[in-house]
Amino acid sequence: MSIETVVDSNVDSPARGGDGPARPGPRAVVIGSGFGGLAAAIRLQAKGYATTILEMRDKPGGRAYVYEDEGFVFDAGPTIITVPFLFDELAEVAGKRLGDYVSIVPCDPYYRIYFDDGSVFDYVGDPDRFEAEIRKFNPDDVDGYRRFVEYTRKVFDRAFTDLAHHSFHSVWEMAKVAPDLMRLRAEVPVFRRVSQFITDPRLRVALSFEPLLIGGNPLRSSSIYAMIHYLEKTWGVHFAMGGTGALVDGLVRMFRDIGGTIELGARAEEIEVERGGVRAVRLADGRRLEADVVVSNGDVANTYRKLIRPEHRRKWTDRRLERMRYAMSLFVVYFGTDRTYEHLPHHAIILGPRYEGLLRDIFDRKVVADDFSLYLHTPTRTDPCLAPPGCEGFYVLSPVPHLGGGQDWDAIKEQYADRILASLEKDHLVPDLRKHLVTKRIFTPKDFETQLDAYMGSAFQFEPVLTQSAWFRPHNKSEDVEGLFFVGAGTHPGAGLPGVVSSAKVLDRWLPPVARTEGA
Structure with a gap:
């Protein structure tokens, strides 16, 4: 029936x-x-x-x-x-x-991006403040950024407003939108599209990393996903x-x-x-x-x-x-400390010395590199009730290959987690982190497979x-x-x-x- x-x-x-x-x-x-x-x-x-x-x-x-552990509440x-x-x-x-x-509630900044050279970029919603951040790195890129925003608006208007709720149940549905996708040059990867507007290499990273939030490689994800920037500019980044x-x-x-x-x-x-x-x-x-x-x-x-x-x-x-083709996986460490770090933002992107090379290691070579880029989540910056009084709750996330890389995560997870935690022990990040550690939990690509029934341990499916x-x-x-x-x-x-x-x-x-x- x-x-x-x-x-x-x-x-x-x-x-x-x-x-x-x-x-x-x-x-x-x-x-x-x-x-x-x-x-x-x-x-x-x-x-x-x-x-x-x-x-x-x-x-x-x-x-x-x-x-939940030791009075800490961690979003997984x-x-x-x-x-x-x-x-x-x-x-x-x-x-x-x-x-x-x-x-x-809204977050401000949306993200704070820490570059390996010591420079810092506050990714904010206010257009004037955002352009001031661009100007800090390269005044000549402000005009290119404005043109990039206009491009993302056009992509957003078609790909999200018109098509996010659209059913692509037949090839004819795809044929209807193909001319628009061709006009928007959807085949061009996000990083290359950003680079057509922006010259500073750090700003190119700051404006192209967002496909990673949905499991995509900025070096080959369609420029359709550049709309994430406009989506965030329009409605902001929030937290429950x-x-x-x-x-x-x-x-x-x-x-x-x-x-x-x-x-x-x-x-x-x-x-x-x-x-x-x-x-x-x-x-x-x-x-x-x-x-x-x-x-x-x-x-x-x-x-x-x-x-x-x-x-x-x-x-x-x-x-x-x-x-x-399956998306990358994630290596996550949930941890709590017995002190707070008031200088940290809610969301931080901590970039390593490589960008393109690291992405190729994760997505193509499927190896766990010696370096890494991290997302550090500090929810107690917005809601202190997620940790005991005077404490701070975190998770830190490292993009890694899915299980097609063949890594034995049971064998390497403790060492890899310790390397990540050690890398955070900088004055501008989480100084003396391991001295103040109260609780720690590790989640690996193998856990994505066994606990979440994710094929290949992919964190985002396709x-x-x-x-x-x-x-x-x-x-x-x-x-x-x-x-x-x-x-x-x-x-x-x-x-x-x-x-x-x-x-x-x-x-x-x-x-x-x-x-x-x-x-x-």
């Missing part, structure tokens, strides 16, 4: 919170409670689908997990919130107000008080308030397929949840490889999935290159199984909070609201 038939034949829908008793509607199962899964589940439940989220871990959030995954209105919009869909569930986990908790409460169900410790073992369409989700504990709609927020490659039998997959075969974007990505609506849909980093529009939340909105094309009857 098609989804359209289920929707048209239904007579009632589950009531929203406060609307009275719920009545049976089409059954939806969402696998995974990351931001894409939560957004999809809220939308489905609000539309009238009886929706259940299955989360294999003991807490919701997926990659946005939360660790995403820490940068851009385009916060997407969460306001999600709350409106549910008939709620986001502010009743979570408080989101209480940590990103507080945003997860708020969305879970919102989902439950409108009648949704979430099960923790519930691992999906198989998506049962009958006559080409989803029939049920079988759990590891042997239970079966019958479903008219299944939405996977899990890793796309492993959803197909592990949950759907090969005889039901004509397009996304194991062989095809193995041939896809690398965001032009030939793996839009129509070329696994589609939001499965080409192999009727009634199966995908949200999250592995489908359109891609990784990052705006991308995964927008992926749930793409489903509106196929999953319209369930009609209510008189008196419902």
